[in-house]
Amino acid sequence: MSDPARDILRRAIPNWRRFAPAVLFGIGSAGSSVVLLACSAWLIARADEQPPVLYLSMAIVGVRAFALGRSVFRYLERLSGHDASFRQLAAIRSDVFERMLPVAPDGIASVRRGDLLDRFVSDVDELQNVPLRAVQPLVSAAIVLAAAVVGIGFIAPQSALAVLVCLVVGIGGALLVQQRALARAERTTAPLRGELQAAVVEYVQTLDVLVAFDAAAVGRRRIDELGDRYARATRTRAAATGVAAAAMSTIGGFAVAASLAAAVPLLHDGRIDGPTFAMLCLVPLAIAEVATAVPLAASSLRLARASATRVASAVPDTVPAGIPLAPVAPAAPPASDRPPMIELRGVRASWPPTAADGAGGVTADGTGAALDRVDLTIAPGERLLVRGGSGAGKTTLAHVLVRFLDYAGSYRLGGVEASTLDPAEVRGLVGLVEQRPWLFDEDVRQNLIFARDTASDDELLEVLGRVGLRDWVDERGGLGAKVGERGALVSGGQAQRIALARAMLARFPVLVLDEPTASVDPAHADALLRDLTDAATRTGCSVVLISHAPVDRSLVDRVVTIEHGRLPAFPSAGVPGGAQP
Template identity: 70%
Template sequence: MSERGSVMLRAAIPSAARLAPSVLSGIASGFSAIALLACSAWLIARAAEQPPVLYLSVAVVGVRAFALGRAVFRYLERLTGHDASFRQLAAIRTGVFERMLPVAPDGLATARRGDLLARFVDDVDELQNVPLRVVQPLVSAVIVLVAAIVGVALLAPASAFAVLACLVVGIGLTLLAQSFASARAQRELAPLRGDLQAAVLEHVQSVDVLVAFDAADGSRARIERLGDRLARATRSRVMAAGAASAAMTAIGGFAVAGSLAAAAPLLEDGRIGGPVFAVLALVPLAIAEVAAAIPLAATAWRQARTSAARVESAVPQQVPAGVPVPPETPVDPPSGAAPPAISLRGVQASWPALRELDGDPERGVTGSDAPPAASGTALVHVDLDLAPGECALLRGPSGAGKTTLAHVLVRFLDYAGSYRLGGVEASALDPDALRRIVGLVEQRPWLFDESVRQNLLFARDAATDDELLDALDRVGLREWVEARGGLDARVGERGSLVSGGQAQRIALARATLAGFPVLVLDEPTANVDAAQAGALMHDLVTAARSAGRTVLVISHAPVDDRLVDRTIGIDDGRLDGRMTA
């Protein structure tokens, strides 16, 4: 197993102090189960001899106490174990998210969203089984089994040896059979679950394009194939678990037979009585029940190892080349409310390299999670000056480097050369501090499945309703929002309940609330039909230029020259900064 997966497995185990109550409760529950059967067997056999009731009173109380104790301690075991495990899961999920932040979004651009979600949710959830079904059951079972074998040995050493031999041989054969029968299915279960979730998400998000190109049937067929493979893997795992349970039941029967065979001579010689013989006959059943946790722990361990490796590999261990790293001692950003001057000299940039994955034809990818990006440098040599309060239009064909430049300006991508913001080199600033100065409204703005109010409050959580409505008014959406019932109107998942133009206006209102001195509008009319693109561009640029902001509009579509101060051309990662017609 990789070292990275081992680190994640260790992180899934709570501290000894937090896990101890669950382990102790498990030990007490196991002891109660064995003691209950032993006490019951002794009581029944001894009562058949019709002694005075006084001789049976302790056993009667013991049966009641161990019956209650078994249930109570079992409940405490599950309660304390799940509490410790869930607290640990929260720490793991927070840690994964914190590792995502420095590389997002461009360092994760090649990750399939559905698979990444499966790793972040399902695979992290699978790690709860490390303390719940591996560590705690194994520790409790081993301690209880050792004590039980020793207790049997005090009554009949030969019976203890027979029970121990049956357990060792039976558990060993069960683990070996499990490994052959379901190890592969258990390793494939988590990746298949991620592949299926990714395929479903890709299908749902692209269903209109798939239908338009008559490819929906092929996409559904791929989902069905992945579903069949996941179902087969799940059946294999369940069948192996059922076989293991049946095997442990059989082991209990063999242990009873072995214990009886070893204890019979002692009974014939009068060295033990009938009640003790009854205890030696029934206790192996309880011992086998406790031992059944060991094969189940092995199954959970194999699944947890796969999930741990997937969680660890969800985010690169090191920040990929091309993604900015915060400086050790960042300098203070430019101060003041006025927009800072922007100066780029000889800027070069490229997108992070794709991470290679194992190819799988059923996943629809071979060698990587996404189609290969263009090789080489996306920005070759960029010289650009933006004066405070200026509005410039950057035009160029698709693939010319427009979005790459936008991501460099907000420090999603690293750069070579010089990029100065108010006279301060951008690489000397903390990227988060720079993003409070330079804001980006993307081609497809992200809207959450919440109300308009909540989507705006992400920018400034202390904003009042009047401030939110004023921001919407500046982008021409106030009347539309009021007609839909006000700020509580829902926008749907990723803005499914609003048009492309309305989504852009909401995103710009959010950027306006954030108060960015510099705004970059990346293809704001890309998802709007041509008849409305001109009016939308006019409203967006006019709103963006309010309060004297510096604005860079990126568009391959024509823009009214009256809206911008100058137009800059870009092609093949190069621009000259000269005015174009």
């Protein structure tokens, strides 16, 4: 069975055709550092012997070339590596979004919005360190270190062995110290960042309520506490990383001493000259600098794994109970040129379980169902009012109709069982205007146009006129008027009207209005409902109006009452016994 976090880490590594240039340039940069120090040491020692300058010209050119090469290769490695990594991050984000679509919105309701945003942004960003700070440095360092030790071995095998022992002991010790120091910090850093992000988002979104109840200070204290914990974890991680880097620098000094001790007998015996001896003494410093990338890469990989675990768990691996799946061979949807007949027989449904709920779901006898054996028929073009108290199952019914939630029993659209259709096809027939419609922080035009991107400004103004917003839009300066973040610059009624205009642009044959007056004062609720139902009716679509507040009976054709997830009577279209006063 595959590990989801490991799969995410593997996906973070670009394909080798795109990533190979970064690795090659990294080898060139690290190799240039080692060869530069070797050339410099040889040149200084040889120049002290005052030979003719002709004997120094090649070393002089080498110093210049490798000094420039180190910087150029480093730049090219950063450029090509980041290009490949950022392209891979885009693919990972697209994959997360694609996995989110089949289960949204109800299948991810248990994840806090701020935390989900942090996983989608910061945790995915952390995955860039897999290729940039883990894979590429490790591959480059391994090749350069092996080449450097082998090169020293051709000149002085004893020095090469001494340097190799120092590297093995130093890298192993640095990894061990880092593991002990960072074990807890690396596990908690990403979750703490997610908690902090969620707390900030919730504080901002509920600030008006917190101020009204004099509880804003409590929210700020929680943010401060999470910020302090996150800062401590970050400082611990930075300190451990610094200790590992310092340990590798210390190991460089030991490697110099070990190489010197091994090379002294060779110098005394005349098997190497002074410039070569100087080179054997100083090159281990450059080798230790290259080896510093190993513990840093291990630390980056552990942090990236923590983020990968959060990215993998942002969307459930398996579709939660109660969320519909697209059928392997979906049936053809009914024609959308006229509203379909809607028939529900013995429909049961429940919300997806959270971690605290356990298995959840609907049992064979209906236990745990938010809807329990609902029978309902909605005729084409009918205006139906579904009323009931809070928690009676009204919103559950709305989410079943648009296939956000799965169901047991029978739900037929135009004679076609809804479970045999792709949920996206159902949502193309049945549109939902939610209790709190989402408005983007854009102008009126952008909040409408995505419903039908071919609509002209005249069509947008016409549909706004049908929902009673034409004069308001003209007063605000036209379709370019801003609505603010989540509709902060418009009233609750205006937000509902904009959402209805958007739904009408999409030309849904069936329209479900879920508590459209929830954010409107009672004095204006009746006028808003009249405008909404009249505007929807003029398009010829069926209207399912869900409300717990009283509604003028003249606005609808029929009323049904839902209680504890059940309809007391068998409410069929056109059947007098199904209508309720």
